[in-house]
Amino acid sequence: MAETPRVAAVGVGYSTTGRKTGLTSRKLAIQACGAAMADAGVDGTDVDGIAVLWNPAGPAPPGLDEVKALDLAQMMGYVPVNWHVDGVGPAYIGPALQAIAAIRAGFCHTCVTVRVINQRLSGTELKAGADATPSTGDEQFRRPFGQLLPLQAIAAMPMQRHMAVYGTTEEQFAQHAVTQRYHASLNDDAIFRDPLSVDDFLAMPYLSTPLRILDCDLPVDSGSAVIYTTEERARDLAQKPVFVESAAFSGTGYMAFEIEDMVKNAPFHTGRHLWERTDLTPADVDCAQLYDGFSIITFQWLEGLGFCGPGESGPFVEAGNTRLGGSLPLNTDGGACNVGRRHGTNFCIESVRQIRGQCGPRQVPDANVAVWANAVGPFGGAVLMVGE
Amino acid sequence: MDTLVKPPMPVPDALTEFFWEGVRAHKLMILRCRNCGHFIHYPRPVCERCLSEDLAPEEVSGRATLYSYTITMKPWHPFWVDKVPYVLATVELPEQEGLKMLTNLVECPHDAVEVGMPLEVTFREVGEGLTLPFFKPAGAV
Numbered sequence: 001m002a003e004t005p006r007v008a009a010v011g012v013g014y015s016t017t018g019r020k021t022g023l024t025s026r027k028l029a030i031q032a033c034g035a036a037m038a039d040a041g042v043d044g045t046d047v048d049g050i051a052v053l054w055n056p057a058g059p060a061p062p063g064l065d066e067v068k069a070l071d072l073a074q075m076m077g078y079v080p081v082n083w084h085v086d087g088v089g090p091a092y093i094g095p096a097l098q099a100i101a102a103i104r105a106g107f108c109h110t111c112v113t114v115r116v117i118n119q120r121l122s123g124t125e126l127k128a129g130a131d132a133t134p135s136t137g138d139e140q141f142r143r144p145f146g147q148l149l150p151l152q153a154i155a156a157m158p159m160q161r162h163m164a165v166y167g168t169t170e171e172q173f174a175q176h177a178v179t180q181r182y183h184a185s186l187n188d189d190a191i192f193r194d195p196l197s198v199d200d201f202l203a204m205p206y207l208s209t210p211l212r213i214l215d216c217d218l219p220v221d222s223g224s225a226v227i228y229t230t231e232e233r234a235r236d237l238a239q240k241p242v243f244v245e246s247a248a249f250s251g252t253g254y255m256a257f258e259i260e261d262m263v264k265n266a267p268f269h270t271g272r273h274l275w276e277r278t279d280l281t282p283a284d285v286d287c288a289q290l291y292d293g294f295s296i297i298t299f300q301w302l303e304g305l306g307f308c309g310p311g312e313s314g315p316f317v318e319a320g321n322t323r324l325g326g327s328l329p330l331n332t333d334g335g336a337c338n339v340g341r342r343h344g345t346n347f348c349i350e351s352v353r354q355i356r357g358q359c360g361p362r363q364v365p366d367a368n369v370a371v372w373a374n375a376v377g378p379f380g381g382a383v384l385m386v387g388e
Numbered sequence: 389m390d391t392l393v394k395p396p397m398p399v400p401d402a403l404t405e406f407f408w409e410g411v412r413a414h415k416l417m418i419l420r421c422r423n424c425g426h427f428i429h430y431p432r433p434v435c436e437r438c439l440s441e442d443l444a445p446e447e448v449s450g451r452a453t454l455y456s457y458t459i460t461m462k463p464w465h466p467f468w469v470d471k472v473p474y475v476l477a478t479v480e481l482p483e484q485e486g487l488k489m490l491t492n493l494v495e496c497p498h499d500a501v502e503v504g505m506p507l508e509v510t511f512r513e514v515g516e517g518l519t520l521p522f523f524k525p526a527g528a529v
Contacts, residue, residue: 133396138430140398141407144520145490146476148464153490156458157478164456164503208476209459256430258478258490262456 007103008234008241009385011040012349015116015223017340018191025054025118026075028223029067033076033112036225041238042110044077047227049108051085051095053343054116067116076112083108091115091291092224092344093374093381097249099228100383110229115345119219138256147258149208154377155294156211158262162296163210165263166311170210173295174201176317177214177337180292183324184334186362191218192338215295217336224345226352242355245280245369246384248273253378263311266380267304267373274382275306280369282306285384287354287364288328289347289372292335297376302330305371305382329364344374348383355387395467395515403431406445411519414511417445418481427484450509452479452523455488459498467515473498479507479523495524 013035015028023031029052037043054067069084083102088094092115099111135143147153162168178198184190196214204212234241250269253260275281282305290301299313307328308316316322322330333339333350342349351370353359373382400408410417419428423440427448434441457477463469475493480486493501494510506526514520 134399135396136399136401140400140404141430142490143396143465144398144514144518145492146460146465146468146471146474147490148468152458152460152476156460157456157476160458161456161503206459206461208461211458258456259430259488261486262478 002106004104005106005230005232007100007228007244008231009226009244009348009352010229010234010237010239010241011036011038011042011225011227012352013037013039013225014189014342014349017189017220017222019220020119021221023118023221025065025067025116026072028118028221029054029072029114029116029225030075030223032114032116032223032225033072036112036227037076039239040227042227047076047078047110047112048081049083049099049102049111050078050081050114051083051088051098051102051111052114052116053088053092053095054114055087064118067114072114078112081108083111090375090379092342092348093249093383096226096228096348096383097247097381100244100247103228103230109233110227112225112227114223114225115343116223117219117341117343118221138254142256142258151211151216151294152208153257155215155296156208157258158300159210159215159296161262162299162311162314166314168299168311168314170202171198172314172318173210173215174198176295176298176322177201179317179323180331180335180337183332183362184338186324186360187334187339190334190338191220191340192334211294214337217293217341218338220340222340222342224342224349226345226348240356240387242352242385242387244383245386246274246278247381248277249381251379255378257377260377263300264304265300265377267301267376267382269304270373270380270382271304271306274371274384278384280384280386284369285328285371286367286369287332287351288330289332289350289370290330291344291347291374291376292331292337293341293343293376295337298331298335300376301373301382305373324362324364332359332362332364344372347372347374351383351385355385393466393469395518396465397518403433407431410445410447411511411521414519415447416450416509416521418448418483418487419443420446427481427487429487429489448481448483451526452481452507452509454493454501454503454505454507455480456503457493457501459501475501477523492520492522493524494522495528
């Protein structure tokens, strides 16, 4: 039996990204795959695996086209493929870890991973869909009480719990948003780039206490793709390889965030296993790219991955550690709050670009170790990446 | 109030019908394992602790502590247009560590809501044909 190959990320790319682009889901996927292939310097015949997560991150409006792994593989010239998987969630961490596992296992050698979110019919249409969501299964214990949007159970209540248990403050969440916006100001691809102050943030109204709109990521239409391959093949491609040093993927419950421990859940479980699988430690990490679907999620990952102690994320952020130039530059692309919702893919792509040294004014000097993380609550995962 | 706007109506199934029957009778019922005594909420067809499938609903005390909450300011469903802001809450029941449920906190000024405060169940008719178990500060009249 062959030795388990070391896996590298070799190509990254985005589609056109924005609010209501009018592009079909397939078009977003094709653009992202094409960009990642061009980045890596591969063509379709080099690819023999595909892992896709498509959904509109909300109720699907009628007529929205879907992205299916084999359909996309056919269109992009990958077939025949040796590995194909659809719909693995909870977000980009799903297809990423499917690809890494499949390459390590020898099922395929080069796997394209794709996350597409198409929100072209967001707003009124999606709200109408949400209104019609039936209160079946666990939803019968949620919707009749007014638990209607993810931001309530996934974010607002965990924030409140974190504040009550640890003394975290709204100013600390504000400081996090300000730092991320500063990083976004250095990223030409970010959508929100205007300066933001703590006072600006605190002056915004609550959506559901203690959460404000800038605690939330920015819904966009987006396709994102990353190509993984073996170390051996990576050596012959266009970019400096970025290797998967360690990875972990945790599930601690089902989609009922209010039933979980709200402040210690999947990130803590993930963190234990991520560090067990490497000789590196949190002190070796040059930058962290931690999912910010909501601001509290980033705080939970800071603690879960051991960059600070349980409950210490607020003071850690407030002290400036997470700003470029600080001890742990965090979400250096500006985070999904500013670059738009890629459901985790941007954190992988930013890790790769930082280790390659391609980040221009937001480059972390000599970055060679990065960690990215995705999802929270009952499920989550993280990947530690290194250069040579 | 626009009486034409109905709340999201729970759709009970064979596993959950007991909960809504209980609520209509102003009893808070939680599924419990008859083999090991473990409470199970949200309802599941097996006990996660001992894997017994011999489960039965049991009335609980109706006491709770506030685990966390959020005061929702926007009506994300037409039923809440005249009800915002409302206090969506997760409460922990004293019958078992970590036994939680989602509810609304009522009869409490919003500036007096505090994580950890003791609560007790109160049943409210919120719409035609729908009674919900809400919670209020313990000892409130």
